[in-house]
Amino acid sequence: MKIKIITVGKLKEEYLKSAIKEYTKRINKYSKIEIIEVQDEKIPENAREKEKEQILEKEASKILKHIKGKEYIISLAIEGKLVTSEEIAKDINNISINGYSEIVYIIGGSLGIMERLKKESNKLISFGRITLPHQLIRVVLLEQIYRGFKILNNETYHK
Numbered sequence: 001m002k003i004k005i006i007t008v009g010k011l012k013e014e015y016l017k018s019a020i021k022e023y024t025k026r027i028n029k030y031s032k033i034e035i036i037e038v039q040d041e042k043i044p045e046n047a048r049e050k051e052k053e054q055i056l057e058k059e060a061s062k063i064l065k066h067i068k069g070k071e072y073i074i075s076l077a078i079e080g081k082l083v084t085s086e087e088i089a090k091d092i093n094n095i096s097i098n099g100y101s102e103i104v105y106i107i108g109g110s111l112g113i114m115e116r117l118k119k120e121s122n123k124l125i126s127f128g129r130i131t132l133p134h135q136l137i138r139v140v141l142l143e144q145i146y147r148g149f150k151i152l153n154n155e156t157y158h159k
Contacts, residue, residue, distance in 0.1 A: 003031050064117070070101075071103065071104040072095045074121060075123075083125045083126070
């Protein structure tokens with residue numbers, strides 16, 4: 001099983017980079033993991049809806065360049081299904097049982113994810129109805145993937 005996280009925007013904060021490095025190292029015990037950052041588009045201060053749609057389309061095109069078509073795609077979206085750690089673990093297990101060798105998680109930029117990209121996803125998930133910075137959600141996602149592997153392997157992990 002390989003896990004790929006495609007995310008919009010570069011990470012600048014050292015404390016987040018450090019956390020991501022730590023969780024990536026921990027996950028590598030269970031699975032290959034790759035994080036791909038695609039360039040975010042600049043959003044004009046008073047952007048109209050049409051401009052926002054164009055920005056989302058450009059970001060979606062950059063994301064799609066990294067998807068081969070044989071992966072199981074899970075996009076993070078505020079309207080997605082609220083999931084528990086146990087459900088994330090179950091998904092990881094079931095996806096591999098169903099013949100997929102790669103899971104792709106998509107994290108959008110400041111404007112979210114283009115509607116057509118959501119429709120191409122196998123699943124939409126959410127970690128809550130609050131809005132989190134897309135840089136921080138990377139750490140949350142990695143922690144939950146790591147927790148999922150710990151659950152699957154019946155290993156203890158703090159609660």
